[in-house]
Amino acid sequence: MAKAKKGARRKPATKKAASKSSRKPASRSTRKKAARPISMVAELRPETKTAIVNVTFIAGVGQLTASLFRNGVLINMQSISNSADIILSDVLPGDGLAVVGVSSGKTEIRISVPTSPKTLDTRPAGPIHRSYIIL
Amino acid sequence: MKNILCFITTALLFCTLENSALAQAKKPLPLTADSLATGNYKDVFKSFFQVALDRLTSNNKDIQFTSNPFAIMARADTSLLIDTSYLKYKALRNLNFAFSAKLDSSYKFNGFSSGITYAIINRRDITVSQYFLSEAYRANDEFNKVFPHLTAFVTGITDADKKIKLNDQLNAFFFDSTTSFKDLDPDLQNAIREKAKVVQANHLLTLIKNDPKLKLAKLIRANYDSVRTNFQNRLLLTAGISDTTYKDKFMFSNVVLTTNLVKGFTRQPNRVVGLELNIKGAYQFLDDTLTGGRDLKRQALNFESGINMVIKTRRTQYPWAEFKLSGNYTYINKPYASERRDSVTINGTLRIRILDDIWIPIEIKYDPKSGNVFGFLNIRANLKGIKKGAFGGSQ
Numbered sequence: 001m002a003k004a005k006k007g008a009r010r011k012p013a014t015k016k017a018a019s020k021s022s023r024k025p026a027s028r029s030t031r032k033k034a035a036r037p038i039s040m041v042a043e044l045r046p047e048t049k050t051a052i053v054n055v056t057f058i059a060g061v062g063q064l065t066a067s068l069f070r071n072g073v074l075i076n077m078q079s080i081s082n083s084a085d086i087i088l089s090d091v092l093p094g095d096g097l098a099v100v101g102v103s104s105g106k107t108e109i110r111i112s113v114p115t116s117p118k119t120l121d122t123r124p125a126g127p128i129h130r131s132y133i134i135l
Numbered sequence: 136m137k138n139i140l141c142f143i144t145t146a147l148l149f150c151t152l153e154n155s156a157l158a159q160a161k162k163p164l165p166l167t168a169d170s171l172a173t174g175n176y177k178d179v180f181k182s183f184f185q186v187a188l189d190r191l192t193s194n195n196k197d198i199q200f201t202s203n204p205f206a207i208m209a210r211a212d213t214s215l216l217i218d219t220s221y222l223k224y225k226a227l228r229n230l231n232f233a234f235s236a237k238l239d240s241s242y243k244f245n246g247f248s249s250g251i252t253y254a255i256i257n258r259r260d261i262t263v264s265q266y267f268l269s270e271a272y273r274a275n276d277e278f279n280k281v282f283p284h285l286t287a288f289v290t291g292i293t294d295a296d297k298k299i300k301l302n303d304q305l306n307a308f309f310f311d312s313t314t315s316f317k318d319l320d321p322d323l324q325n326a327i328r329e330k331a332k333v334v335q336a337n338h339l340l341t342l343i344k345n346d347p348k349l350k351l352a353k354l355i356r357a358n359y360d361s362v363r364t365n366f367q368n369r370l371l372l373t374a375g376i377s378d379t380t381y382k383d384k385f386m387f388s389n390v391v392l393t394t395n396l397v398k399g400f401t402r403q404p405n406r407v408v409g410l411e412l413n414i415k416g417a418y419q420f421l422d423d424t425l426t427g428g429r430d431l432k433r434q435a436l437n438f439e440s441g442i443n444m445v446i447k448t449r450r451t452q453y454p455w456a457e458f459k460l461s462g463n464y465t466y467i468n469k470p471y472a473s474e475r476r477d478s479v480t481i482n483g484t485l486r487i488r489i490l491d492d493i494w495i496p497i498e499i500k501y502d503p504k505s506g507n508v509f510g511f512l513n514i515r516a517n518l519k520g521i522k523k524g525a526f527g528g529s530q
Contacts (some may be wrong), residue, residue, distance in 0.1 A: 003410050057218040060262035063272065067283045068317035074283075082263075094295070096302070098286035100279050102272045102359070104261045105218070116299050117306065126359045127275050129309035131286040133302050 011043020045092070051134065052112040053086040053097070064128060069096045091134050101128040187235075188514040195245065199235035203228055223265055229254040239381065246388065250377025252395075262309035267366055274358040277336040279350065282309060283322075284330035292322075304372040312352045316343055364452045368399025368409070386429060397443075411443040413459065423469055432469070439463040441482070457486040463500075478502065491517055 043131040053066055066086050068076040075095075078086045089098075091113060100107065115132040123130070184206060189197040196353040205228040209215045213223065230253050237246040261267040272279065285305050292298040301323050307314040308323075316324065331339045344347050372395070394416045401409040416438050420431035441461020447454045463480045470476045481503060486496045498511040 022456070057223060061215045061218050061222070061265060061268060063268050065283075067286070069287040069290040072287045074287065075233045082222075094290065094298070096286040096290035098283040100282050102268055102275075104264070104267060104271075105216075105221075116302065127271070127278075127355050129278065129306075129355070131282070131302050131305050133289070133291065133299055 011122075016127040019076060040082040045090075048092055049088045049113060051088045051091040052110075053098075053099075054110040055080060055086065055087065056083045056110075057103050058106040060103055060109065060125060062101060062105065062107055062128075064101030064103075064107075066100060067098045067100075069098065070094070077090030093134055097132040097134065099128060099130040099132070102126065143402050149529040173287045178283075190511045190513065193511060194240040196238040196240075196242070197248070198238065199248075201231055201233040201235055203231050205230075222263060228260075229257055231373075231375075233377070237382075243365060244382055246379050246382045247385075250375055250391075251372050251374030252393075254371060254373050256370050256372040259366060259371055261363060261366050264366070267362065271359050273364050275355050277334070277339050278309070278355055279335050280334040281327070281339060284333060285326060288326040288330065290321075293387050308351055309355065310348055310352050312356065314349045314352065315350050317347045325378040360452065368401060370394075370413075371397045381429070387423045387431065388429070390431060391417055392419075395419045407447055407449050409447060409454075411445060413439075413441050413443050413461070415439040425469075425471065433504045434468045436466040437463065438465075438481070455488045457484075459484040459486075475504070478504070 005030070055062075055064055061077070061082065063081045065077065065079040066088075067074055068088050068091065070092060071094075076088055077092070078088075080086060097111070097115070101107075103125055105125050107125075107128060109119055109121045109123065109130065111119045111132060114135040116135055119132070119133065121130065183201075185201040187197070187199040187201065189199060204217070205224045208224070208227070214220065230251065233248075233250045233252070235248040236244060237248060239245040248357065258264075286302075288463070289298055289302045289305060292301060301320055304314070304319050304323055308316070308319060308327075316327070319327070328340065328343065331337075331343070339351075342351075344517065373393075375393045375395075377391050377393070378387045380386060381388050396414040397411060399409060399411045406432050417436075419435040419437065421430060421433040422429055423433040439461050443457055443459040444458045445454050446458075459482075461482045461484075463482055465478045465480075467474060467476055479502075481501045483499045484496050484499075485499075486494050488494050494514060494515045496513045498509075498513065500509040500511075501507070502509075
């Protein structure tokens, strides 16, 4: 009987704790202790750097879209329809930059950070499909 | 003078032969919008420079240089070729100017000629056409959609070496025409199948399923080229004025107002034979030598309409020969005794491209009334004068 009483006392306590955690955010100390989750959005980290993608269309017009991916997640996408600089404020080694477009003249792509394949990358007139890994 | 002419012709041929031999040693035939243009189109409107030696076998020979102001400016300052500047000079690029020296049968100077031509409508110029860009982009729509997804897949790979390797393979598959699907890493092959399903690239899925040796870069290029070839059929309309001076005085002996229209017919991009409509009109003011003094009281109206048959290679759509059949009507207000007021001729012009930049047109005119046949031999060298790579045509 005593055992049953003890169990009966415990049950409401656990329910209370569960309802507390669902309603209120965890305290600061709890957050510090938890493992850092993989972010699904871009976030500035101390080791991130800015990359400038300089695109020049020569002797013809062109259009291009640059998409930056990190661990399979799209974190930045910008399009241009004439020669311009694309500024990517948050770039980490291992990130991938997909460049897709078309030009009726020659296209020169320069990325200000080391990449594979390395730039200056000169593409002839025609479709542009290029993938760069930030080193 | 004959020796000078022979020297110029030989030097020109030698330079072009040397350039062509070098270009061929380095890479396959460069195919640009300019190289895909027909010889007839280049005679109507020049993108860069043209040196023409006309009527070499007749008594009135002609050495002509044609260019446009933008080509000369870009030669001095290649930064003008950057699209933001390039678009600003559209009007200058639509203008042609020409100078020529007339020579008699003994190659002596027989007058100076000059002229300007303006392209009122030039829908063939893909280098300024946003419509062309959107069409060319749409031609590879499925591949454009799937490509970023594949970069995303590569960034998800944790092994750094494998990441670089698969990224290189991805770039090669989309650009290198020798890389086939079966050459790719199995992981990348699976990713391509998976991402193609995600973006509903059903055509790509079918292609991969039917042909594991699929060379995607070839297909992407072919889609782009078919849009570009279709643009070579579009309308070109020019208007111009030219004049010729006397050999002993800077005074006009001949002023001609001209208009020229070129429009292609063929819609299917991979046809070996293309057809082009060419209509020319000219109104000429001439000196009447029967009256004293020098005037421009003799006038002639000239109208020519014809079909130009362009023979191209099937794979690259590179024009290598042309035959133009046309009818010509001429009306002269004050005909000389040996002339008729109205005359009709049937003309045939055979153009053979002996080198990438050199066409040899052979003109034959037949007058059905008199039964006379005339023939003219010309040489046309279309030169860029700027490093070929600057125009980004090599592929």
